Amino acid sequence: MIALALAILMAQEIQSSNSDGYTPPADSQPPLHINGYVDLGWAKAQGNGTSFAPGDMRIPADYGVDTFAPAVNSRGDVASTDSGGRFTNGFLPRSVGIGGYPSFLINTVDVDLRYQPSTAPLMLFTRFQLLPRVSSAGENTRVLVEQAFARVIPFASQELALTVGKSDSVFGIEYLENQANLRTGVTPSLIARYTTGQSLGAKAFYRIQIAPLWTAVSVNLAASNGGTLVETLQPQSASLTGTPVFSGRLGLEVNLPSLEVKLGLSALDGPRNDQSQPGVRQKALGGDARLVFGPVELRGEWITVTQDEGAGDKMNGLGRQTVVSKFDVRGGYGQLGLGFDFSGAVRRVAVYGRYDRRHARFEGFTPITVDRITAGARVDLWESLAMKGEYLMNRELAGAPNVANDVVTSSLVYTW
Amino acid sequence: MARGGIALALLVAACAAPPAPDPWKLWTIDQLEARHDPAIVEPGAALALLQSPYPLVGAKTGVQQASQRGLTVFPAFSEGKPAAYMTTEFWQNFDEIWVQPLYVDVTNQNLPIFGVDTSTRFYSPYWQIFTYSHPASAPEFRSAKDVLDAHLPLAPNSAKFCAITRDATLAAAIQQGESAPIRPLNGDAVGVPRNGAAYADGNAVRFIDLGNAQRFTFDPATRIVDETPLFAFALPGADGFPAQVDLPKVGGTGPLHNPRCDGRANCRGVIGGIPEFGSLWRVYEVLLPAPADVYVPANLPELQNKVRAMGFAATPAAAPLADEFILRVAVNGKACLASDPSTCIWLDSQNQIESQVVDWRITKTGTLVTCPLIEFNGKPVPFR
Numbered sequence: 001m002i003a004l005a006l007a008i009l010m011a012q013e014i015q016s017s018n019s020d021g022y023t024p025p026a027d028s029q030p031p032l033h034i035n036g037y038v039d040l041g042w043a044k045a046q047g048n049g050t051s052f053a054p055g056d057m058r059i060p061a062d063y064g065v066d067t068f069a070p071a072v073n074s075r076g077d078v079a080s081t082d083s084g085g086r087f088t089n090g091f092l093p094r095s096v097g098i099g100g101y102p103s104f105l106i107n108t109v110d111v112d113l114r115y116q117p118s119t120a121p122l123m124l125f126t127r128f129q130l131l132p133r134v135s136s137a138g139e140n141t142r143v144l145v146e147q148a149f150a151r152v153i154p155f156a157s158q159e160l161a162l163t164v165g166k167s168d169s170v171f172g173i174e175y176l177e178n179q180a181n182l183r184t185g186v187t188p189s190l191i192a193r194y195t196t197g198q199s200l201g202a203k204a205f206y207r208i209q210i211a212p213l214w215t216a217v218s219v220n221l222a223a224s225n226g227g228t229l230v231e232t233l234q235p236q237s238a239s240l241t242g243t244p245v246f247s248g249r250l251g252l253e254v255n256l257p258s259l260e261v262k263l264g265l266s267a268l269d270g271p272r273n274d275q276s277q278p279g280v281r282q283k284a285l286g287g288d289a290r291l292v293f294g295p296v297e298l299r300g301e302w303i304t305v306t307q308d309e310g311a312g313d314k315m316n317g318l319g320r321q322t323v324v325s326k327f328d329v330r331g332g333y334g335q336l337g338l339g340f341d342f343s344g345a346v347r348r349v350a351v352y353g354r355y356d357r358r359h360a361r362f363e364g365f366t367p368i369t370v371d372r373i374t375a376g377a378r379v380d381l382w383e384s385l386a387m388k389g390e391y392l393m394n395r396e397l398a399g400a401p402n403v404a405n406d407v408v409t410s411s412l413v414y415t416w
Numbered sequence: 417m418a419r420g421g422i423a424l425a426l427l428v429a430a431c432a433a434p435p436a437p438d439p440w441k442l443w444t445i446d447q448l449e450a451r452h453d454p455a456i457v458e459p460g461a462a463l464a465l466l467q468s469p470y471p472l473v474g475a476k477t478g479v480q481q482a483s484q485r486g487l488t489v490f491p492a493f494s495e496g497k498p499a500a501y502m503t504t505e506f507w508q509n510f511d512e513i514w515v516q517p518l519y520v521d522v523t524n525q526n527l528p529i530f531g532v533d534t535s536t537r538f539y540s541p542y543w544q545i546f547t548y549s550h551p552a553s554a555p556e557f558r559s560a561k562d563v564l565d566a567h568l569p570l571a572p573n574s575a576k577f578c579a580i581t582r583d584a585t586l587a588a589a590i591q592q593g594e595s596a597p598i599r600p601l602n603g604d605a606v607g608v609p610r611n612g613a614a615y616a617d618g619n620a621v622r623f624i625d626l627g628n629a630q631r632f633t634f635d636p637a638t639r640i641v642d643e644t645p646l647f648a649f650a651l652p653g654a655d656g657f658p659a660q661v662d663l664p665k666v667g668g669t670g671p672l673h674n675p676r677c678d679g680r681a682n683c684r685g686v687i688g689g690i691p692e693f694g695s696l697w698r699v700y701e702v703l704l705p706a707p708a709d710v711y712v713p714a715n716l717p718e719l720q721n722k723v724r725a726m727g728f729a730a731t732p733a734a735a736p737l738a739d740e741f742i743l744r745v746a747v748n749g750k751a752c753l754a755s756d757p758s759t760c761i762w763l764d765s766q767n768q769i770e771s772q773v774v775d776w777r778i779t780k781t782g783t784l785v786t787c788p789l790i791e792f793n794g795k796p797v798p799f800r
Binding site for chain 1: 440511514515516517531532534535536537538539544546559560563564565570617637638639
């Protein structure tokens, strides 16, 4: 993929005098841009901040509950993952370690470096994130290379982008809101863990506009180390099987003057990257839809994932685990938002509600069904400040013991 | 491939072309039953260890009772005395086994509830009891969720061994003509487990009950069950690697090189004849040195032939020994049996094996087995 991109670039340089070739924009900007945002938060979860029920001594502790439910920020970090010493097998999110106590948080300090030379249709992008957390090991700030990729748009006349490196997922639509400054609300959905992971590999995006129909069709394909699951579930920085995970989305969008409709079908197929056997597979299928009509935005997503039983140890972003259990899940969410734009200090006010539902089963364990009702609001001030507040009502509908794990959380994001 | 117990060795022999094993495999009692493992004998079927070439003991019918399946009673040795066990589960390549919760209603209104069922590879027959008091007005509880959702006080209690099964009649194998199970080879009486009813993860199940005394220990912080070595004898195979032989195994009493007993049944962790060890075993292969041999009485020529086919001399003893010595291995067997059996150095305890066999001949395997002792120190293990 890299060789292909370089070849295309070289060919363009040779043909730079041709009218079809790439021409730098007349109002060339400095090639290096430094941007970023800081996401400050305050959150309070019920109980001890986990989904582990008191008295539930089953092992692994994370197989019979939804540990991702008490999320407090846009990264999907939860208030706590402390199982009280009970063995867990790596089906956990990251934790901000506040338990059931109210706490201020620095969720993310984000620095983006974007290099976009005027002499080539190329963009180099690196996103560093600092994640200050406290854990049993004390204060600990994790430095994360969230994204690092090179993207080339080889043809000025075509909407084709080729990307290599670590970049956003191609599955579904929720990855578009991975970053706190872009997300309408505070927390990701219950299925975000399967669709929003940053992928290390290569991807290609192509979109064709059908102007008479106000319509566009797009294809987004990726071959990556770990697919689209978040890094705690499957590491991205190395392929543990030597075989890529393929994922992609076919999209259709209709952009009428007063109505915008976007539909997509996504799929994933490849080896589980939390173990080393290429024959131990994972598959996912999903659908998404968005509708924007005036101040109303309606969006929804659905997914089903199956993962094979494997042999040997499991390895994921949280370290070495044990049995590679067969896993099946299906779920989805629907979100209704209402947003109003203003001039002056208050630029936009939005309120939203989301309903999530997830049904999952680990090999041999009772299937669990959980849902979540989320309500929140966002106020954008000037160009660079967003204030968000959200309440998450988590419910255990079947299989998992009832536990107090609702969350109230908020976020102040300033973008620079 | 290592196997825990004679049953599993027979299993391998019975399968002409076994598929490659899943490196992380758990076989439960019902899976053993489904694949007709020798650990479980069908109603009216032959009890292989109570028929020729083994000595006929007890009622000498050599046939399982017609009314029920039975868990084969395997002879073993421990602390220099006969021992016996049943086999209910085994694991291949698991590093550790965890204790799971068992919720017990102290008012006896509700059946016991196992926290997990046998369908998960995290199932284990090792449980820690949590007691609760079932509210009179509450519906029947059938799962951990039912108990937890009631938000009742849960009191941690002792450890309990229970192997889950779907077979309501399964218990220790009993020979027709007998009323209780016996140890093959010498006919010793052994403990008699019962079959109980419970729920597991919402399902109605049965379980093999060895009583309420603690039959194993575990680390309360990690909830990992403590394992004990089970020594399986081996001889060099045709390929030069150790090959297990079909002889009674020797039960250890503590971690390798740290036994809880002195080799003569003076033990820590044995209360009222009930050992706190001897449920979860890690199989260790013991590659026997060339002078080792096996005692077989002269009146059992077919058993002598079987032992010789394994690669031993089965040297005729200069003087007969008691039946409790049948199939016992002596590290100096070839010499002592021929001259003076009283000078034999028997490999019949962890202490003896560790002192008489050099370390490099003792190899840890990836096999863990559940083989609850039903005879220890030559006496039935009482179930209470």
